[in-house]
Amino acid sequence: MGANSLAAVVVLAAGGGTRMKSNKLPKVLHEVCGRSLVGHAVSAARELTPEQLVVVVGHQREQVQEHLAAHYPAVRTAVQEEQNGTGHAVRTALEALTADGVVLDGTVIVTAGDSPLLTGATLRRLADAHEAQQNGVTVLTAVVPEPFGYGRILRDEDGTVASIVEERDATDTQRAIAEINSGVFAFDAKLLVEALAELTTDNSQGEEYLTDTLEILRTAGHRVGAVVAEDHRDILGINDRVQLAQARRLLNDRLLERAMRAGVTVVDPATTWFDVQVTYEPDAVVLPNTQLQGATHLAEGCEVGPNSTLKDTLVGVGARVSNTTADRAEVGELASVGPYAYLRPGAKLARKSKVGTYVEVKNSELGEGAKVPHLSYIGDATIGEGSNIGAASVTVNYDGVNKHRTVIGAHCRTGSDNMFIAPVTVGDGAYTGAGSVITADVPAGALGVNRAQQRNIEGWVERKRPGTTSAQAAKAATDGAGQA
Secondary structure, X not given: OOOOOEEEEEEEEOOOOHHHOOOOOOHHHOEEOOEEHHHHHHHHHHOOOOOEEEEEEOOOHHHHHHHHHHHOOOOEEEEOOOOOOHHHHHHHHHHHHHHOOOOOOOEEEEEEOOOOOOOHHHHHHHHHHHHHHOOOEEEEEEEOOOOOOOOEEEEXXXXXXXXXXXXXXXXXXXXXXXXXXXXXXXXXXXXXXXXXXXXXXOOOOOOOOOOHHHHHHHHOOOOEEEEEOOOHHHHOOOOOHHHHHHXXXXXXXXXXXXXXXXXXXXXXXXXXXXXXXXXXXXXXXXXXXXXXXOXXXXXXXXXXXXXXXXXXXXEOOOOEXXXXXXXXXXXXXXXXXXXXXXXXXXXXXXXXXXXXXXXXXXXXXXXXXXXXXXXXXXXXXXEOOOOEEOOOOEEEOEOOOOEOOEEEOOOOEEOOOOEEEOOEEEOOOOEEXXXXXXXXXXXXXXXXXXXXXXXXXXXXXXXXXXXXXHHHHHHHHHHHHHHO
């Protein structure tokens, strides 16, 4: 395909998607493997580097336009005020482009905004075949086991495409054909404009069918070609949430296969889920029931899972993350996390650090070799290298209005059941006593202790809780001691 031959890609995303049964979300904004349906279409189209990329929006267009502006700011949109068919949608896109002074010369590809399995490689095959065969239009087709609901491809005896007939307009003989229309086409730009001008609404739906352009161009003497998708599942469209789940499963299988062939061990693909943005290095291991979301990265030799969900999280070389939820966190080389840990945004664990069982970390840094092994909350804190935080410790970071920071230096040993009332600093090499509430800075090398002196009130239980099992046990113990 020539460097400048692809004039435009038009993505049709104006439909209402009523079968999705959603009052809030347009069909094309439903997600599959971490990317919206229209996002998949745009991403596949961008692999071809077209001169223009325009998405036709209609139903709940403000949401779709906002989504595209946030994630794909270079993409143009064209508004189809009334959904009068696919032909009308394409004409809306071309009119929007030409109104902006764009001159279309070359190939125009039309694709669907609800086909998340369609790849850039398949679109490239279509565009290359279209140009090589000098077709007026080339349709992407697929041979499927269940063609019900799709437009059927009608071919002449020489194999060229005669027309496409929609399911509702087809005869019984035509419905038996297994080759279907994907809704994806490559057109000569100038011929497309001419054919769109001849469309009518003479069909059961009273709409302008883009598929009718094939017969128009063929009648005008232009060749109509077809490229059969190598995998018929590439062209699957999404109409309801059952198909959404099926597409998610299929795409996830592709993503996992790609990861495994790149050297990642996925122990149980049936319970492992990857988003499309996930990256990895060889010898990473993913254990069962693990979800990797967003731009999560697995470095060489790390192990994640089982039962873990990581979003936009970096896992370092040789690190171990077990039974953990992490969101926008960084786990350093050879660090250890879990089981049953929660890393919130801004959690940064340095090399060989440890976050253990039932520990939550938020907006905090752990230095090299630092450990928070048990039952603790570390929020808005900096913990120096080699320090150990005792079990059941809390950095008390919120005063009801503002967040404050706790700084614990290097090689500190803090006692169990400590409350660090921020802002507070514990100096390098310092200790704190178990059960202490640290409200003031602890100098380097000092022992910080802040707790009330213990007082025992003899006989309190028998006097204040008479008749209870506790009182009976206490009496038996004191009577036994007296007899001894």
